[in-house]
Amino acid sequence: MRRTTTRSPISALLAGVAAMVLTACGPARAGDEEVEIALKIYTKANAPATPKLDDLPLRVNVRQYGITWTFAKPARVGQFVSGDYYVVGPVTVVGIVPKPLFGEDVPESELGKREKERVPRDQCLRNGSMLNPPAKLNVFAYDSGIKSRSYYHPELAAWLPIKMKPGDSLISSISLKVGQKVPTPHKELCYREHHDDSPVRTMAVLTCLAGPVSADAFRPSPFDRKNTIRLARNLRRNLVPSLKPAGTMPPLEKMYRIFQRPWVYTCWFGFDLPIENMPHYGEHLAAAVSLASMTLCCDLTAEQKEPLMVGMVQAGIDLWGTIDAGHPGWCGWGGHHHGPKPLIVLGGILLGDERMANPNKTYPKVEFQEDNQTMYGKGWTGARALFAGHSGIQSASGKPDRPKWGPYEHIHPSKWDENGMRNMQSDSYRRANTSRSWPGYALMLRLMKAEKYWAHDAFFDYVDRWMTEDNSQTAKDINAAAEAAGKSWRMAAWMTRDTRRTDAFVQAMWDKYRPTLDAPIDGWKLKE
Numbered sequence: 429m430r431r432t433t434t435r436s437p438i439s440a441l442l443a444g445v446a447a448m449v450l451t452a453c454g455p456a457r458a459g460d461e462e463v464e465i466a467l468k469i470y471t472k473a474n475a476p477a478t479p480k481l482d483d484l485p486l487r488v489n490v491r492q493y494g495i496t497w498t499f500a501k502p503a504r505v506g507q508f509v510s511g512d513y514y515v516v517g518p519v520t521v522v523g524i525v526p527k528p529l530f531g532e533d534v535p536e537s538e539l540g541k542r543e544k545e546r547v548p549r550d551q552c553l554r555n556g557s558m559l560n561p562p563a564k565l566n567v568f569a570y571d572s573g574i575k576s577r578s579y580y581h582p583e584l585a586a587w588l589p590i591k592m593k594p595g596d597s598l599i600s601s602i603s604l605k606v607g608q609k610v611p612t613p614h615k616e617l618c619y620r621e622h623h624d625d626s627p628v629r630t631m632a633v634l635t636c637l638a639g640p641v642s643a644d645a646f647r648p649s650p651f652d653r654k655n656t657i658r659l660a661r662n663l664r665r666n667l668v669p670s671l672k673p674a675g676t677m678p679p680l681e682k683m684y685r686i687f688q689r690p691w692v693y694t695c696w697f698g699f700d701l702p703i704e705n706m707p708h709y710g711e712h713l714a715a716a717v718s719l720a721s722m723t724l725c726c727d728l729t730a731e732q733k734e735p736l737m738v739g740m741v742q743a744g745i746d747l748w749g750t751i752d753a754g755h756p757g758w759c760g761w762g763g764h765h766h767g768p769k770p771l772i773v774l775g776g777i778l779l780g781d782e783r784m785a786n787p788n789k790t791y792p793k794v795e796f797q798e799d800n801q802t803m804y805g806k807g808w809t810g811a812r813a814l815f816a817g818h819s820g821i822q823s824a825s826g827k828p829d830r831p832k833w834g835p836y837e838h839i840h841p842s843k844w845d846e847n848g849m850r851n852m853q854s855d856s857y858r859r860a861n862t863s864r865s866w867p868g869y870a871l872m873l874r875l876m877k878a879e880k881y882w883a884h885d886a887f888f889d890y891v892d893r894w895m896t897e898d899n900s901q902t903a904k905d906i907n908a909a910a911e912a913a914g915k916s917w918r919m920a921a922w923m924t925r926d927t928r929r930t931d932a933f934v935q936a937m938w939d940k941y942r943p944t945l946d947a948p949i950d951g952w953k954l955k956e
Contacts, residue, residue: 481504486504488501490515492632495630497521498521507643509738517593521592521598529553530554537606552572553570555570556586557586558570559586560650562584563651563750563752563753570603579700597648598634598635599690604620612704613705614686629704635648647690649745649753663778664779668733670727673726674937674940675937676933684735686706686707693706693758710861712865716767717767718934722937737778744772747771748775751794756824757791760801760821760829761819766796770869770872773882777881797862799823808838809905811952812955813886818857852915863891864929866887867895874945892942892951
């Protein structure tokens with residue numbers, strides 16, 4: 429048989445987004461183009477053989493997403509199904525471009541006001557790398573401009589020469605420059621020292637293996653010291669629905685791009701997120717996952733669906749590897765931390781990995797914002813599926829992390845904000861920054877009959893409530909209670925319009941397909 433050579437599943441998207449990239453960033457620099465490798469939908473029937481060591485090219489360097497690693501001597505290099513590189517080790521990295529800068533090497537003109545106030549001059553860092561980064565909450569050594577000074581650990585930065593052995597992962601980064609505004613793959617425009625924005629523009633992962641792996645191998649999570657190899661041939665693609673699209677489906681190239689690059693996420697508030705790799709604020713991250721979930725469920729061709737499926741599963745592997753290595757997860761906090769769980773569950777289901785597919789069973793105390801912020805109870809609107817507040821109820825403790833931002837919907841609005849409680853703020857986050865991002869992946873998992881893997885039924889019932897309860901009436905009741913009690917707060921009009929329930933495409937898919945499912949759509953209501 430003749431072998432057709434084209435791009436990898438993820439890098440196939442680049443042809444479609446080239447014009448967008450040139451418009452946003454100007455002409456691409458030489459070497460930024462993706463390396464072309466074989467594009468196939470790998471199954472057990474056409475599983476690729478593992479190449480011999482000599483089949484891999486000898487390379488003195490590799491380049492990805494603008495980052496170049498140079499080796500002390502030529503080494504055998506391969507690529508995972510995601511397009512990310514691995515090198516057969518041991519190997520020594522003697523050069524990285526862009527060059528890591530530390531201390532006085534960081535130009536004074538590149539230091540922001542916040543950084544000057546908080547970071548000793550001899551500890552300033554740009555374009556940092558971490559070798560085998562710990563899967564710990566709020567541990568970061570890529571750029572000294574991170575918003576929280578306590579998260580920055582310069583002693584963990586990797587410095588040349590970097591010796592890598594099989595099992596090692598090297599994450600290298602490109603820093604944002606002062607005044608440089610860069611779009612994330614979904615909605616936001618980020619820049620240094622702006623609100624909670626990360627100072628990191630891009631990250632790429634170089635993995636060191638003991639030998640070659642087959643062309644359908646997923647990249648191990650950079651936090652997985654066992655370098656667990658999972659194979660695309662094992663994807664249970666038949667579990668994903670193929671439904672006729674309702675409404676206008678988002679451009680496939682945009683969906684591919686969101687999941688093209690490594691998802692690295694260990695710090696609270698996304699202070700560490702690589703801006704060009706993934707959405708930054710949790711609301712947008714979760715909304716992107718919802719859009720992708722509904723897109724994946726459409727009746728695309730196998731060739732159209734594969735890049736999105738591979739990208740979402742790879743992101744799930746990255747996130748699962750984070751908590752599997754000891755990270756506590758992503759707890760409820762306003763609109764910041766939701767979105768990782770559906771990718772982990774989806775990836776586990778499709779790979780047939782029961783530990784990954786059942787994260788709450790594997791780690792009962794792991795934190796996921798969607799679960800922290802949803803609960804059962806007796807709500808003032810007549811609902812039993814409730815929003816549990818800005819911080820919600822933590823899995824590890826069974827209590828609110830911040831009592832003033834915990835459960836509140838059992839209280840009538842006329843009693844909100846008494847005794848210093850921040851109930852109105854919680855309800856604002858309920859309407860503006862959380863609920864509207866969840867319906868896409870809630871519906872996908874219902875369509876896949878995968879509620880048991882999620883293992884938190886209140887989430888699904890709450891999403892049904894969000895999509896069907898008379899939102900405008902509850903807002904009127906809140907405003908009336910505020911006025912009667914002499915409160916100054918009122919619900920803004922943009923928080924009450926029914927058109928803001930979710931993204932238009934997700935809404936259309938919901939309206940068409942949620943009523944077809946066996947699960948009652950009114951299970952969120954209190955029984956008379």
